[in-house]
Amino acid sequence: MAGNDDGAHDAPYTIKQQLEWATGILYSISCSAALDSEVLLAFCLQKNRSYLMTWPERELTSDQYEHFHDLIRKRLQPQPVAYLTGSREFYSMELTTTPATLVPRPETEMLVDSVLDLIAGLPAQKILELGTGTGAISLAIKKYAPESEILATDISLPALQVAQSNALKHHLDITFIESDWYQSVQRTKFNIIVSNPPYIAASDPYLSQGDLPAEPLQALSSGETGLEAINVIIQGAKEYLQNEGWILLEHGYDQQQAVTGIFLQYGFRDISTLRDFNDLARVTLARK
Numbered sequence: 001m002a003g004n005d006d007g008a009h010d011a012p013y014t015i016k017q018q019l020e021w022a023t024g025i026l027y028s029i030s031c032s033a034a035l036d037s038e039v040l041l042a043f044c045l046q047k048n049r050s051y052l053m054t055w056p057e058r059e060l061t062s063d064q065y066e067h068f069h070d071l072i073r074k075r076l077q078p079q080p081v082a083y084l085t086g087s088r089e090f091y092s093m094e095l096t097t098t099p100a101t102l103v104p105r106p107e108t109e110m111l112v113d114s115v116l117d118l119i120a121g122l123p124a125q126k127i128l129e130l131g132t133g134t135g136a137i138s139l140a141i142k143k144y145a146p147e148s149e150i151l152a153t154d155i156s157l158p159a160l161q162v163a164q165s166n167a168l169k170h171h172l173d174i175t176f177i178e179s180d181w182y183q184s185v186q187r188t189k190f191n192i193i194v195s196n197p198p199y200i201a202a203s204d205p206y207l208s209q210g211d212l213p214a215e216p217l218q219a220l221s222s223g224e225t226g227l228e229a230i231n232v233i234i235q236g237a238k239e240y241l242q243n244e245g246w247i248l249l250e251h252g253y254d255q256q257q258a259v260t261g262i263f264l265q266y267g268f269r270d271i272s273t274l275r276d277f278n279d280l281a282r283v284t285l286a287r288k
């Protein structure tokens with residue numbers, strides 16, 4: 001049967017049967033087993049997901065079958081779908097995503113929305129993004145605010161190469177530099193600083209769950225408390241922000257108080273926290 005866990009090659013292998021098989025075994029590691037199966041099979045067949053729904057009785061060739069089963073084996077390790085297909089959609093942009101980069105999360109789109117709201121109607125703004133990863137945040141801002149001038153940093157050269165290739169792919173002009181937070185950033189003043197820093201506490205068992213072990217640890221956690229990077233970013237922001245400039249940070253659902261406290265400690269004002277689509281505190285912004 002096509003439903004065998006070992007993926008034994010019995011006929012026939014229709015799209016519908018393969019999806020049922022894959023969804024059944026991915027339940028053990030993924031809370032989006034059906035979607036994962038569809039994305040991976042569509043990738044294998046080089047079609048979109050609606051093709052799978054339109055042609056459920058179509059059979060896979062043996063090459064397609066082998067490829068799909070190989071992907072499902074890797075997904076079970078688990079490797080994130082975005083690493084297996086090499087891309088992830090963020091803010092309606094297809095972004096190259098590799099194990100050198102965090103997989104962009106849908107809740108991070110809130111950071112982009114908030115920056116775009118703040119700069120709407122203003123003359124060209126100078127924006128600094130710290131820890132850009134795939135480049136997702138900077139690319140989305142640049143796409144919808146093309147006059148803005150964006151400098152994006154990352155400590156990881158392989159991540160910067162991915163970000164650069166994404167900028168090229170989407171024809172967006174962003175300056176990328178290798179930097180440990182502000183270390184290599186020239187002392188210019190920015191209107192906006194934005195970051196989705198590593199904020200998970202090193203001892204949080206969440207780090208060893210789901211797809212997280214496959215992602216770069218330095219993009220997820222910066223130390224014992226999870227607030228280490230946030231501290232460095234807020235402390236340095238005073239130097240790099242123009243008066244009245246804004247800083248916006250993504251953080252953990254339980255870090256609103258701590259992040260607000262750090263902003264107050266460094267004299268920021270107009271501090272507010274936004275909640276994501278799961279009604280969790282997710283982004284805090286403040287003004288110099």
Ligand code: GLN
Nearest residue numbers: 196197198199200219220
């Ligand atoms: N939001 C991510 C998660 O919870 C973590 C991303 C980060 O640390 N910046 O999986």
